[in-house]
Amino acid sequence: MRKIFVFIFCAFMGISYLSAQSAKKAEMLFTQEKDYYAAKQEYQLLLKTSPNNTLYLYRYARCAQETGDLHTAATYFEKAGDRYPLKHFYLAEVYMDLWYPELATQSYQKFLKINEEDERYDYIQTQLLQAQKISRFLKRVEKITILDSVLMPYNDFLEAYHLSVEAGTLAIDTNHLTTYTNQRNDRRLFAQKQDSSIALCMQYRLLDTWEKAEVLPENVNSGTQQNYPFGLSDGITIYFASNNPDGFGGYDIYITRYNTANQTYATPENLGFPYNSLANDYMYAIDELRSIGYFATDRFTSKDSVCVYTFAIPEYKTYHRNLSQDSLVYYAQLKYYDKAIPQKKIKTDSIKVHHPVEHEEIYFIINDSVVYTSDEDFQSPKALELFANYEQAQIDCKQVAAQLAHLRETYADSLPEERKTIAKQIIALESKLLDLQQQLIDLPVRIRKAEQEQ
DSSP, X not given: OHHHHHHHHHHHHHHHXXXXXXXXXXXXXXXXXXXXXHHHHHHHHHHHHOTTOHHHHHHHHHHHHHTTOHHHHHHHHHHTTTSSTHHHHHHHHHHHHHTOXXXXXXXXXXXXXXXXXOTTHHHHHHHXXXXXXXXXXXTTOBOOEEEEEEEEEGGGGGGXXXXXXXXXXEEEOTTOOEEEEOTTSSEEEEEEEETTEEEXXXXXXXTTEEOOOEEXXXXXXXXXXXXXXXXXXXXXXXXXEEOOTTXXXXXXXXXXXXXXXXXXXXXXXXXXXXXXXXXXXXXXXXXXXXXXXXXXXXXXXXXXXXXXXXXXXXXXXXXXXXXXXXXXXXXXXXXSXXXXXXXXXXXXXXXXXXXXXXXXXXXXXXXXXXXXXXXXXXXXXXXXXXXXXXXXXXXXXXXXXXXXXXXXXXXXXXXHHHHHXXXXXXXXXXXXXXXXXXXXXXXXXXXXXXXXXX
C-alpha cells in the first residue's frame, strides 16, 4: 500500500513539475519572444490540465487574437472572467475585427468603467464612433451581382474599366489625380491639389474654350482628399472618393447631386456596404448604356495592387435581410456576393453572321440572370446581327467623338476665313454623333427582344 502511495505521489509530483515547466515555457514564448503561435500551443496543453485557470484562458485568448483566430479569441476572453481588466479592451478589439459593433461597444464601455483615465481613452472614443457607423450601415447592406473581378497594379487599374462612349472617359495623371470628361466633351470633373489638400473641381466648355475651373463647395470637399470623380449623363449626379472623417477609413465612395433650383450640391451620402470598407474604395463608375458598374478597392490585396469589381446595375436596389450576423458581415465585406454565371447556350449552324470586330470578351446583359460574354452565346441570328451593328456603332461613336475633339481644337487655332468651313464640319459630325448615340440606346433593346423571342 505504501508503495502505491509513493508511486502516486511521485507521479503527481512529476506531472506538477512538467506542468510548471510548460507554464514557464509558455510565459517565455508569450512575454519575451512574443511567439504567439508556439505560445498558443503551450497554453492549449496547459488548459487540458487546468481548464479554469484564468491566466491560461486569458493568454490563450490573446494568442488566438494575435494569430487571427478571432472566434476562438472571443470565446476564451469571455471564459477568462474579470480578473484581468485588460481583457475587455482586447475583447472589444476582437469584436471590432469581427464586425460585431454592439458587442464591441459593450466591451469598450466595460473597460473604460474600470480604467477611466487609461491612455487608450481617445483611441477608444474613435473606435466607439466607428462601431456606431458600422452598426448603422450593416442595417442596409446592398445586394449586388458581381460579373467579374480582376487584380491590377494600382498604376494601371483604369485599364479594367471598359466604358462605352456614352459613359464618358476617365484619365489619371502621374500624381494619381483623376479626370472624368463627359461624352459631349463639354464638362469635366477633376481632382486638383489645393495647398495641402486635394479638392474636386468642375470645368465647362463653351464652343472651343474651357472656362475657368470652379472648386466644388465645402460640403463636397469635406475631407483632406477628394479624388476619382465620375458623373452620370443626367448632369447632376456625381460619384467620388473622399477620406471624409465620417467614413470608415481611407477612401470611401460618396454620391452627391446638383440642385439646379438653388444651384447647390446635396450633402454627399456614403454608399455604404459592400462598396465601402475599412480599406480604400474608389473610382465608382456607371456605364448606363450597358447597365454595368465598376469600383476599385485595395481590401484583400497586397501593396500597390487593387481589385476592380464589375457589377450589374439592378432596376432597383435591394438589401440583405434575415441573415445571421456572420453572413451579413461577409456580404458587407464582399467575402460573399452573388455572382452572375452566364448561361452557355448550344451553338447552332444557323448562327453564322459576319462579325465586323472580334473581341476576346463581351459583357451584354440579356436579363437579370443571363449575361452573355461571347458571340457564341446568342441563339438568335437576328440578335447577333444587331449586336454586330451595336459594336460597330460603338466604334463609330468613338471615332466621331475623336474627330470632333480634333476639329474643335483646330477651330480654336484657325484663321477667321478657315473657321466657317470647319464649323460646317463640326455641325455635320455633331449630327452624326447624335444619331450614333441614339442607335446605342435603341439597339440593346432590339437585341434583347430578338433574343428573347428566339
